[in-house]
Amino acid sequence: MIKLYNTLSAKKEEFVPVQPGRVSIYACGVTVYDHSHLGHARGAVVFDLIRRYFIRKGFAVTYVRNFTDVDDKIINRAKQEGITAEAVAKKYIDAYNEDMGRLGVARADIEPKATEHIPEMVAVIKGLIEKGHAYTVDGDVYFRVASFSGYGKLSKRNIEDLKAGARVEVDERKDDPLDFALWKASKPGEPAWSSPWGPGRPGWHIECSAMSFKHLGETFDIHGGGKDLIFPHHENEIAQSEAFSGRPFVNYWLHNGFVNINQEKMSKSLGNFFTIREILDKYDGEIVRLFLLSTHYRSPIDFSDxxxxxxxxxxxxxxxxxxxxxxxxxxxxxxxxxxxxxxxxxxxxxxxxxxxxxxxxxxxxxxxxxxxxxxxxxxxxxxxxxxxxxxxxxxxxxxxxxxxxxxxxxxxxxxxxxxxxxxxxxxxxxEGRRAESRVTLSLEKIEEYIHLRNEARAGKDWAEADRVRQLLDAAGVEVFDRPGGTVWKPK
RNA sequence: GGCGGCGUAGCCAAGUGGCUAAGGCAGAGGUCUGCAAAACCUUCAUCAUCGGUUCAAAUCCGAUCGCCGCCUCCA
The missing domain is CATH 1.20.120.640 (Anticodon-binding domain of a subclass of class I aminoacyl-tRNA synthetases)
Known part of the structure; x- marks a missing residue:
C-alpha cells in the first residue's frame, strides 16, 4: 500500500487509483526559454522516481510531462536572439532532454507541447464562457474566479485574504483583480493563433488543463510540480478544470521542495542558480541524482559543494x-x-x-x-x-x-x-569521476610509473617507491596495492 | 498583512507518542599495510528555548526565538 502526501488534503493518504492497476501522472514541466537549473532537475528526478516506483509495484503508468513553448519569456528571448519563438523552444527542449538524460531521467510517455494543443485549449475556454465561468474583454478571455466556489482549496487561501494581500497591479478591464487570463490577444509580431475571440495565444494555466484532459481524462490520479506552482498555477488549473468538467480534476497533488543555496530558494529572479550543465561539468550525473534523492522530496535541499x-x-x-x-x-x-x-x-x-x-x-x-x-x-x-x-x-x-x-x-x-x-x-x-578528476598523465605514462614503483617495491627500495607515489599523486593519480596487484584511480 | 513550512551530532539527513534517536560525510583511537588507500571494529546527540498534556514526547498542544517559502513569472 502506497501512502502519499496530498497537498489538497494536507495529509498522507493511501493511494487508490481511478482505475485499478493503472496510474495517470501529470507533472508540470518547464517553460523552455533558457537552460534548466538544478531546481528543475529536482522536480524531474523526483517524478521520474515516483513513476519508476509505481512501475515497480506493478502499475501500468501513463506519465505526462509538458513543455510550455509559448509564453512572454520565450517571445522576449526570441526577439533578443533574432530567431523565432519556435526555434527558441526547440533549442531548449533539446537541451533539457540532454540534461535530463545525464541525470538518468527517462523520457515521459507523453510530452505534449502547448502549441500543439491550441484547439483543445480553445474548446475548454469556449465551454467555460458558455457555462458563465469566463468572459471576454477586447480579445482577451478571463476566468471569473468568483464563479468557482472551491477557489483556494489547494493553497488554503480564501478570496478575501487574496484581495487584501494583492500586490498585483490591477487591470481595470477585469471584473475582479483575481480573475486570470485564459486567452490573450496577441500584439503585432507575436505568435498568434486564430480563435473565436480574434488572434491570440493561450494563458499559462489553461494548457495543463487541456492537455491533461486530452491525455489522461477529466479526472486523473496524480498531478505534480514544484511547491511554487501551488499558487496560482495549480489553484487556477483546478478552478478552470472543475468548472469546465463538473467533476474532480485530480485526486492527489504532489509538490516537491526547492533546491536552496545558502538557505535561499534557487531561482532565476534571484540569480542564484546553477544550470544543470554547469553542475554536470563538475559532478557526474549519478552524483547529482543521488544528492537530489538523499533528502525527502518535500523538504528543501541545500546545494553546496x-x-x-x-x-x-x-x-x-x-x-x-x-x-x-x-x-x-x-x-x-x-x-x-x-x-x-x-x-x-x-x-x-x-x-x-x-x-x-x-x-x-x-x-x-x-x-x-x-x-x-x-x-x-x-x-x-x-x-x-x-x-x-x-x-x-x-x-x-x-x-x-x-x-x-x-x-x-x-x-x-x-x-x-x-x-x-x-x-x-x-x-x-x-568514466564517472573524469568530470572532476585532475589526471594530467597519459594512461601509458601512468602504467610506466606504476611499473617503476613496483620494481622499487620488489627491491624494498621504499624511498624510491614513495617518490613515485608522490609523483603520481601530484598528477592526480592515486595508487592502491591490492592483493591482486596495483591499481590506480583518479583522485 | 494573509497562508504555509522548517529548526535532530562539526556537516548532510531519517525518525512524528513507547524497543539502544537510521544512514552518510568529516574527526579520534584501533586492526590490516613497507608506507598508504580501501575495508572492518570502537568512539561521537537528552532532538532551538520555555511551559503544558500523558504512565510515556524529538514526535501532541501553547508561547518565544531564529530561518525559509507562497501571495507577481518561477520546478
Whole structure:
C-alpha cells in the first residue's frame, strides 16, 4: 500500500487509483526559454522516481510531462536572439532532454507541447464562457474566479485574504483583480493563433488543463510540480478544470521542495542558480541524482559543494564494494548448492537481510517515497557485505558465492528503481569521476610509473617507491596495492 | 498583512507518542599495510528555548526565538 502526501488534503493518504492497476501522472514541466537549473532537475528526478516506483509495484503508468513553448519569456528571448519563438523552444527542449538524460531521467510517455494543443485549449475556454465561468474583454478571455466556489482549496487561501494581500497591479478591464487570463490577444509580431475571440495565444494555466484532459481524462490520479506552482498555477488549473468538467480534476497533488543555496530558494529572479550543465561539468550525473534523492522530496535541499562531495564519497564506497564482489566471483561458475545447506548459521542473519532488502526498500518507499531512508538501508547493507567480503576467503566457497550473488541481485533490484548504483565499478571509477578528476598523465605514462614503483617495491627500495607515489599523486593519480596487484584511480 | 513550512551530532539527513534517536560525510583511537588507500571494529546527540498534556514526547498542544517559502513569472 502506497501512502502519499496530498497537498489538497494536507495529509498522507493511501493511494487508490481511478482505475485499478493503472496510474495517470501529470507533472508540470518547464517553460523552455533558457537552460534548466538544478531546481528543475529536482522536480524531474523526483517524478521520474515516483513513476519508476509505481512501475515497480506493478502499475501500468501513463506519465505526462509538458513543455510550455509559448509564453512572454520565450517571445522576449526570441526577439533578443533574432530567431523565432519556435526555434527558441526547440533549442531548449533539446537541451533539457540532454540534461535530463545525464541525470538518468527517462523520457515521459507523453510530452505534449502547448502549441500543439491550441484547439483543445480553445474548446475548454469556449465551454467555460458558455457555462458563465469566463468572459471576454477586447480579445482577451478571463476566468471569473468568483464563479468557482472551491477557489483556494489547494493553497488554503480564501478570496478575501487574496484581495487584501494583492500586490498585483490591477487591470481595470477585469471584473475582479483575481480573475486570470485564459486567452490573450496577441500584439503585432507575436505568435498568434486564430480563435473565436480574434488572434491570440493561450494563458499559462489553461494548457495543463487541456492537455491533461486530452491525455489522461477529466479526472486523473496524480498531478505534480514544484511547491511554487501551488499558487496560482495549480489553484487556477483546478478552478478552470472543475468548472469546465463538473467533476474532480485530480485526486492527489504532489509538490516537491526547492533546491536552496545558502538557505535561499534557487531561482532565476534571484540569480542564484546553477544550470544543470554547469553542475554536470563538475559532478557526474549519478552524483547529482543521488544528492537530489538523499533528502525527502518535500523538504528543501541545500546545494553546496560539500553535499555533492558527500554523494561522490558514498558512490565510491558503493562501487568499491561492488568491485569487491565482482573480484571474488571472477572466474567462478555459479554454484548449484542449496543455500539452506551451505550457508553457516553465523551468516544466516546477513543472508536474510540481503534477501529482505527489496522488501525493506518498498516499506520505505511506500511511505511517501522516503528515498533518504531507502538509501540509508543500502549503505547499512554495504557495511555488512564489506565485512563479509573481508572474511570471504575463510567462508565456504558455495556459501560465499550464494551470499555475494544474492547481494548483487538485491542491490541491482533497488538500484533499478532509484536509477542509481547500476554501473560497472570500472566505469564509475574511470568514466564517472573524469568530470572532476585532475589526471594530467597519459594512461601509458601512468602504467610506466606504476611499473617503476613496483620494481622499487620488489627491491624494498621504499624511498624510491614513495617518490613515485608522490609523483603520481601530484598528477592526480592515486595508487592502491591490492592483493591482486596495483591499481590506480583518479583522485 | 494573509497562508504555509522548517529548526535532530562539526556537516548532510531519517525518525512524528513507547524497543539502544537510521544512514552518510568529516574527526579520534584501533586492526590490516613497507608506507598508504580501501575495508572492518570502537568512539561521537537528552532532538532551538520555555511551559503544558500523558504512565510515556524529538514526535501532541501553547508561547518565544531564529530561518525559509507562497501571495507577481518561477520546478
Amino acid at each position: 560539500g553535499n555533492l562531495k558527500d554523494g561522490r564519497a558514498g558512490l565510491d564506497r558503493f562501487y568499491t564494494m561492488k568491485e569487491g564482489i565482482a573480484e571474488y566471483l571472477k572466474g567462478k561458475s555459479a554454484t548449484t548448492a542449496q543455500p539452506d545447506k551451505v550457508v553457516e548459521s553465523v551468516d544466516r542473519p546477513l543472508y536474510e537481510k540481503i534477501l529482505k532488502l527489496p522488501k525493506a526498500f518498498e516499506e520505505a518507499m511506500d511511505d511517501d517515497f522516503n528515498t533518504a531512508f531507502a538509501i540509508g538501508l543500502i549503505y547499512d547493507l554495504v557495511r555488512d557485505v564489506n565485512k563479509f567480503l573481508a572474511e570471504a576467503g575463510q567462508k565456504g566457497e558455495d556459501a560465499a558465492q550464494i551470499i555475494l550473488r544474492a547481494a548483487q541481485t538485491s542491490f541491482d533490484d533497488v538500484g533499478r528503481t532509484l536509477g542509481l548504483f547500476l554501473r560497472e565499478p570500472g566505469e564509475w571509477f574511470e
